[in-house]
Every structure is written in C-alpha cells, then in structure tokens.
Amino acid sequence: MKIIKLDAINSTNSFLKELCRDYALENFTIAVTNEQTNGRGQQSNTWESEPFKNLTASIFITELHLDIINIKYLSFTASLAVYDLLSDYNIPNISIKWPNDIMSANKKLCGILVDNRIKNQEINSCIVGFGLNVNQEKFPEYLDNATSLTNLTNLNYNLDDLLTALVSKMENRIQQLTLKDFIKLEEDYLDVLYRIETPSLFKDKNGVLFMGIIKGISDFGNLLVELEGEIIAEFGIKEISFV
Known part of the structure; x- marks a missing residue:
C-alpha cells in the first residue's frame, strides 16, 4: 500500500487516472487530499467538501480479472466497505442507497465513484473514490440532505485513522470479489439496501x-x-x- 498525500487537487480519481497512464502503480495505491476542488460523483455530478474536514480519497485496485458481466459486484464491494467501516464506528441508521451512496436514515454521508479500466470484456483494474463527510458541521442549503459523522455523534474524528480503517475494510471486501463470492456480496448488499421492500x-x-x-x-x-x-x-x- 502506497499513500500519496496532496494538499489540494481537482479530483483524487482524476489524479490517479492520469498517474496510472504514465506509471505502473502498485495495488492499493491511495491518493488522499485535504481539499478537493472539483470532486466528481456519479453521472458527471460534483461532490463538494469543506477543506480539512472530510475524507476525500481514491484507491487504485488492480489484478481484479472481473468479467464485465459481473460489474455490479464491484459497486457492491465499494459500498459495503464503507458500510462495514461505519458499522464499526457505531454510526446510526446506516444503509446503502442504490447504487452506492451511504446514508444515515434519510441523510447522505458518503458518495462513491468507481472508474473501471476494461479490456477484452474484463475489468482488470479500477479506481474507487470516496467522499465521506466526517467533521464538517454545516452544508450549503442546496445540500439539505447531507450530514456528517460529527453531526450524528457530536464527536470529532481523525481522518488518517478513518482512511486506514477504510482501506482494511476495502481489502477484505476485494478479497471476496476476487474469490468470486458473489452470492455473499449480493446478500450483504440487499440486507442493507435503502428502502428495500418498502x-x-x-x-x-x-x-x-x-x-x-x-x-x-x-x-x-x-x-x-x-x-x-x-x-x-x-x-x-x-x-x-x-x-
């Protein structure tokens, strides 16, 4: 595992995408920044984050050898890793809102963006970006459904500790993926899917x-x-x- 710490960057996903074009990155290379100036979300959405308050990081993962027809399990893997992390921290009312937003009750805690590298109908590597609201207490009015760990628990969190724990959870879930334990991944995902059967x-x-x-x-x-x-x-x- 190699961690690249950045003071400010437009997007940690974009940074790693550009880096892996020029270099052979080792598995689980991580880019983390104090300030993300142009964070990316699903379908060209943006992700806004107060500097030095939140966990904004991306992980480069390789040697997946995942058939493109099984792409949904990669999304399950990333979102379940965050769910596992927050469960360990006893964050209340956690669920996964399809496809991979992390919620506490009806408030959004974390957004996830997965960029895949596909060749010959196989995903060999990907970059998974996480934007987790941690110590930020106030959000713009148009983000009225956003919350943070601090808002939920009245505690402050060490971002480095959270990143270390998140990487560990991601490694565990990636192992499930590489072992093709798709049934367990889907069962775990559906068990915590936001508003399922409601x-x-x-x-x-x-x-x-x-x-x-x-x-x-x-x-x-x-x-x-x-x-x-x-x-x-x-x-x-x-x-x-x-x-």
Missing part, C-alpha cells in the same frame, strides 16, 4: 411520480422496482429518483 414514492426521468417497492438489483446492476399490478420494472442510473 413502499416508496419515485420520480422517473420525465418527472412522472409513481409508487413502487424496491425488490432488488438486476444482473446489469439496475434497480428492480415492483409497480402496480405486481409488474417488475428495471431502471438505470438517472432514470429514477426518490421523492
């Missing part, structure tokens, strides 16, 4: 509201929702959101 109000990409019940994840990583008449519909990222 009637919920959704909005589709056209703004239409509808009721549904999350039933699971498809083979392609899409969300399976039971609609009226016991019809199971499949939704991709940005095709559905909670209301």
Whole structure:
C-alpha cells in the first residue's frame, strides 16, 4: 500500500487516472487530499467538501480479472466497505442507497465513484473514490440532505485513522470479489439496501411520480422496482429518483 498525500487537487480519481497512464502503480495505491476542488460523483455530478474536514480519497485496485458481466459486484464491494467501516464506528441508521451512496436514515454521508479500466470484456483494474463527510458541521442549503459523522455523534474524528480503517475494510471486501463470492456480496448488499421492500414514492426521468417497492438489483446492476399490478420494472442510473 502506497499513500500519496496532496494538499489540494481537482479530483483524487482524476489524479490517479492520469498517474496510472504514465506509471505502473502498485495495488492499493491511495491518493488522499485535504481539499478537493472539483470532486466528481456519479453521472458527471460534483461532490463538494469543506477543506480539512472530510475524507476525500481514491484507491487504485488492480489484478481484479472481473468479467464485465459481473460489474455490479464491484459497486457492491465499494459500498459495503464503507458500510462495514461505519458499522464499526457505531454510526446510526446506516444503509446503502442504490447504487452506492451511504446514508444515515434519510441523510447522505458518503458518495462513491468507481472508474473501471476494461479490456477484452474484463475489468482488470479500477479506481474507487470516496467522499465521506466526517467533521464538517454545516452544508450549503442546496445540500439539505447531507450530514456528517460529527453531526450524528457530536464527536470529532481523525481522518488518517478513518482512511486506514477504510482501506482494511476495502481489502477484505476485494478479497471476496476476487474469490468470486458473489452470492455473499449480493446478500450483504440487499440486507442493507435503502428502502428495500418498502413502499416508496419515485420520480422517473420525465418527472412522472409513481409508487413502487424496491425488490432488488438486476444482473446489469439496475434497480428492480415492483409497480402496480405486481409488474417488475428495471431502471438505470438517472432514470429514477426518490421523492
């Protein structure tokens, strides 16, 4: 494990992507920064973070040899690693909101971005970026669903200790992935999936509201929702959101 500490960077994921173009990075090379100026989220979203307050880091992982058809298990792996970490710290009401946001009750604690390197229908390496709200107490008004570990527990946390613990949890879950223990990964993921088997109000990409019940994840990583008449519909990222 090699840790690269940066004072400020636009994005730790982007930094590692550029670095691995020029160098053969060792497995579990980590980039961590005090300030991320242009953090990236899913589907070109941005991730905002107060400097020196939160854990903003990315991990380069190689030698995966994961068939592209099993890509959803990599997302499960990353989100479960954070779930495992927060469970050890006794953070309350933790769940995973599909595909890989980490929630406490209805508030977002952590965003995860996975960048894959695919060759010959196989994922050999990836970069997993984590933006975990830790000691930040106030958030912009438009982030009204955000919270932090400090807000939840009234404690302050050492960011280096959290990173070390997170890497350990990620190593454990990656071992499951490389051993192709897909059944256990999916069981663990569904056990803590946000609002699974709970009637919920959704909005589709056209703004239409509808009721549904999350039933699971498809083979392609899409969300399976039971609609009226016991019809199971499949939704991709940005095709559905909670209301």
